[in-house]
Amino acid sequence: MTSTKKTSKHELIPVHEKLSDTEKEKLLSALGISFREIPKIRKNDPALAEMDVKAGDIIKISRKSVTAKNTVFYRGVTDV
Amino acid sequence: MDNQAIYKKIGSIGFGLLDPITNKKMSAAKIVTPELYDREGYPVDGGLMDIRMGVIDPGLRCKTCGQKIKECPGHFGYMELARPVIHIKFVTLILSLLRGTCKNCGKILIPPEKIAEHAAELKVLEEEGGDEERRKFITDIIYASKIATKCPHCKAKQQKITLEKPYTFLEDDKRISPIEIRSRLEKISNEELAIMGVKGESARPEWAILTILAIPPVTMRPSITLETGERSEDDLTHKLGDIVRINQRLFENINAGAPEIIIEDLWDLLQYHVTTFFDNEIAQLPPARHRNGQPLKTITERIKSKEGRIRHNLAGKRTNFSARTVISPDPMLSINEVGVPELIARKLTVPERVTEWNLEYLKEFVKKGPENYPGSNYIIRPDGKKKKITSETQESCVEELQPGYVVERHLMDGDIAIFNRQPSLHRMSMMCHKVRILPGKTLRLNVAVCAPYNADFDGDEMNLHIPQTEEARAEAEQLMLVQTQIISPRDGLAVIGGTQDALSGNYLLTGETEFTRRKAIEILSSAGISEFSRLPKKEKITGKEIFSILIPEDFSFRGETKDGHPLIIKKGVLMEGRMDSANLGEGAGLFLRSIHKQYGPEFTADVLSKIFKLGIAVLMQHGQSAVLSDLDLPHKTKESIKKIIEEAEEKIDDLIVEYKKETMDTLPGRTLKETFETKCLETLNKARNKVVNAVSDSSVEGSHFENMVRSGGAGKFLHLTQMAACVGQQALRGGRISSGYKDRTLSAFKKGDLRAAARGFIAGGFKDGLKPADFFFMGITGRDGLMDTALRTPKSGYLYRRLANAMQDLRVEYDETVRDSGGKIIQFQYGEDGVDVSKSEKGKINVKRIVENATGGKTQSRQSRDVRNSPEAN
Ligand SMILES: [Mg+2]
Ligand SMILES: [Zn+2]
Ligand SMILES: [Zn+2]
Numbered sequence: 001m002t003s004t005k006k007t008s009k010h011e012l013i014p015v016h017e018k019l020s021d022t023e024k025e026k027l028l029s030a031l032g033i034s035f036r037e038i039p040k041i042r043k044n045d046p047a048l049a050e051m052d053v054k055a056g057d058i059i060k061i062s063r064k065s066v067t068a069k070n071t072v073f074y075r076g077v078t079d080v
Numbered sequence: 081m082d083n084q085a086i087y088k089k090i091g092s093i094g095f096g097l098l099d100p101i102t103n104k105k106m107s108a109a110k111i112v113t114p115e116l117y118d119r120e121g122y123p124v125d126g127g128l129m130d131i132r133m134g135v136i137d138p139g140l141r142c143k144t145c146g147q148k149i150k151e152c153p154g155h156f157g158y159m160e161l162a163r164p165v166i167h168i169k170f171v172t173l174i175l176s177l178l179r180g181t182c183k184n185c186g187k188i189l190i191p192p193e194k195i196a197e198h199a200a201e202l203k204v205l206e207e208e209g210g211d212e213e214r215r216k217f218i219t220d221i222i223y224a225s226k227i228a229t230k231c232p233h234c235k236a237k238q239q240k241i242t243l244e245k246p247y248t249f250l251e252d253d254k255r256i257s258p259i260e261i262r263s264r265l266e267k268i269s270n271e272e273l274a275i276m277g278v279k280g281e282s283a284r285p286e287w288a289i290l291t292i293l294a295i296p297p298v299t300m301r302p303s304i305t306l307e308t309g310e311r312s313e314d315d316l317t318h319k320l321g322d323i324v325r326i327n328q329r330l331f332e333n334i335n336a337g338a339p340e341i342i343i344e345d346l347w348d349l350l351q352y353h354v355t356t357f358f359d360n361e362i363a364q365l366p367p368a369r370h371r372n373g374q375p376l377k378t379i380t381e382r383i384k385s386k387e388g389r390i391r392h393n394l395a396g397k398r399t400n401f402s403a404r405t406v407i408s409p410d411p412m413l414s415i416n417e418v419g420v421p422e423l424i425a426r427k428l429t430v431p432e433r434v435t436e437w438n439l440e441y442l443k444e445f446v447k448k449g450p451e452n453y454p455g456s457n458y459i460i461r462p463d464g465k466k467k468k469i470t471s472e473t474q475e476s477c478v479e480e481l482q483p484g485y486v487v488e489r490h491l492m493d494g495d496i497a498i499f500n501r502q503p504s505l506h507r508m509s510m511m512c513h514k515v516r517i518l519p520g521k522t523l524r525l526n527v528a529v530c531a532p533y534n535a536d537f538d539g540d541e542m543n544l545h546i547p548q549t550e551e552a553r554a555e556a557e558q559l560m561l562v563q564t565q566i567i568s569p570r571d572g573l574a575v576i577g578g579t580q581d582a583l584s585g586n587y588l589l590t591g592e593t594e595f596t597r598r599k600a601i602e603i604l605s606s607a608g609i610s611e612f613s614r615l616p617k618k619e620k621i622t623g624k625e626i627f628s629i630l631i632p633e634d635f636s637f638r639g640e641t642k643d644g645h646p647l648i649i650k651k652g653v654l655m656e657g658r659m660d661s662a663n664l665g666e667g668a669g670l671f672l673r674s675i676h677k678q679y680g681p682e683f684t685a686d687v688l689s690k691i692f693k694l695g696i697a698v699l700m701q702h703g704q705s706a707v708l709s710d711l712d713l714p715h716k717t718k719e720s721i722k723k724i725i726e727e728a729e730e731k732i733d734d735l736i737v738e739y740k741k742e743t744m745d746t747l748p749g750r751t752l753k754e755t756f757e758t759k760c761l762e763t764l765n766k767a768r769n770k771v772v773n774a775v776s777d778s779s780v781e782g783s784h785f786e787n788m789v790r791s792g793g794a795g796k797f798l799h800l801t802q803m804a805a806c807v808g809q810q811a812l813r814g815g816r817i818s819s820g821y822k823d824r825t826l827s828a829f830k831k832g833d834l835r836a837a838a839r840g841f842i843a844g845g846f847k848d849g850l851k852p853a854d855f856f857f858m859g860i861t862g863r864d865g866l867m868d869t870a871l872r873t874p875k876s877g878y879l880y881r882r883l884a885n886a887m888q889d890l891r892v893e894y895d896e897t898v899r900d901s902g903g904k905i906i907q908f909q910y911g912e913d914g915v916d917v918s919k920s921e922k923g924k925i926n927v928k929r930i931v932e933n934a935t936g937g938k939t940q941s942r943q944s945r946d947v948r949n950s951p952e953a954n
Contacts, residue, residue, distance in 0.1 A: 031905070037905050071912040
């Protein structure tokens, strides 16, 4: 069952993108929160395997939604 | 009462271990003797009921604070233990500290560099799992490193320390006494403790080895006096008595220089008693018991479990001004009313403040007293003193009544009440109703509200609460009144709607019926309608015209009936289609939803009541009864049904042949046998559906059964079919019935018989009678269903409880994010689309209608606008 296919290319994995520092600041100030209040994702999450991320980054995830057609949400990266 | 209260804000609360010095300082008495009372029954000084620790006898005064019973909060005492004992709740802490530190110098058994290495990991662990996790991780590191056998600081050799449950510590199989443990723990410095996750300033570990035992105040372990005049002490007092007695003996033996074995034994006994004083449900220890064999309830048992202080007394509330009885239906009540028996109304009261304007009015209630309805039970003086109204006090009560007093008068028509049925799974399980006092002994409600409460009348009981303040009444009325709850927050559809006879009646009415004008007025007035000006001015009036009276004149609606025909209402007139469960029923009705949206909750509730009564009125005129002959099928239908079933059975026989020859193509992921079973089930279900269609096609037009089914009031054609023609396959766990005897379901069949009839297919209908084997098959599935519900209900109940507890403090903020009480984000936009479901139609927003309304009916072609951007979305 070894697969050469990259996980990020799989149709069931929604699009994960890293926010730039300015985007990150913009998001946090728009929501009026600090990094602490953002839901978390682990650094070693398979979906982030091919991305260059470190703790403190924010990941933007866009996926299909049953209620809205598309939805965007964010996860803050943590170690372990 | 007293205005000298001092208000302070609590900044923080710290928890730690109680040290012996503080313990002594906070104590009001030193306990030295197991005796409780002297010969006169007066508490002995230095005994466990010492009045320095508080009083429980009326008449006595506390020696510490000088107050009487109920005023004195109670004061702790203390007892000196002859030998130290381990506090059972801290054995794990003691163990990890003993294992983690050097027995000689008290330093942590790993070099400091190693701790620095893991610093980051430790921080995460502490954040996630607290001190407990952190400590466990450190001991793990210590055990993993080989130097654990030797102290890296003083090079002293270390032995393996184990815990023999519940409280014996062993070092290389040799027992360490609590005295030794205590002295080892004393050696650990506060800095070292900090690394282990213990705050030495407030919780020195040696304090977990008790030398002084705090004796709880008398007020938290009061004795009760039995009818015989005998005193019965609290379980805690019993336990403390044991401790004091053993402690005394231990003291005596030590002083007398008794052999070490005797002292050890007594010490052990003391340890046992102190342990069971804290927790009497330790797995390895026999619980301490009363003389009658029932285990003592000590401190831990008082706190934990469902009957404990937390869940029973703190989380679970009891309330006054509430009632509970059996419920019964009353179609004459409005949907927001509740019928209350007079018996209950005389017990439940509403406080009314006396003013100069209502003085005379309220005096009447006081004059009537508690026995005569409507009277009153209590008056409350301006100073808050409550006075009961009895035949003796009645006159003086009337006289002294003046502005500023409060009269607790009996419940009356129109009062506000909150009505509830358990399990209260959603907010519609508690709704506000207006009281109607009725004769009888049951609580009465309109059948339309049975749906949200999930109530029926097979013995169900419900609760009634009477709000006691203006504020509570206003809140209940504004937020909880039945009509405000018509639209469910689940899908934005009506949860309250027509049921049963109301549906059948309206279905009947809106068919091709015609009435004389006189009859029409008769029906309408028995439904509570007295305004007939909209009735067409002609002699013959159709049912649709009668129904139209209930619809507002400017209401237009386009929908679909249950069987897919169009339902058209134009300017308040029902043009086409019959009213049925698809539009009037709960959970489905877009008709009700539209009325609610355009005319508001009050109006909807009113229309609903009228529709309900109209349906019943029609049925009263028309009559509704089921006849056995309604189930008679025409000869032709009977023949075709027979053919359908025979064909199915033949097909099963073919499948059996294919299966036995193994020529059947297996379905992906299934074995041959599974494929065969699936195909059988499919074939039989198809056959049964064909039969259902045959029955519905040929059922007697206008029969009462048919009317019930077509209106959606009760039953489906499937049920008609089961009675008239074919019961169908009895399914057990998703397949045909297969077990029972070896290779067969019943001994009436041959082994390996796979035919339809041998595996639970019932070809006949109830009317024609079942075969003996069929009864068995129905018995099997019937029992399985019963078991399933009996097992599933508590499981899903617990799951629901966990979910509700986890989500109870989530809320939608003004920026549409969902957050918890700590401000953490759970969802970036509520429901991912930001739609308030309770203001939508089935979770969607009807953009088309909004446009229609905005443009005055002229539909624009551009409908693909983003739902969320439409300004009228809510
Ligand atoms: Mg019931
Ligand atoms: Zn006191
Ligand atoms: Zn050492």
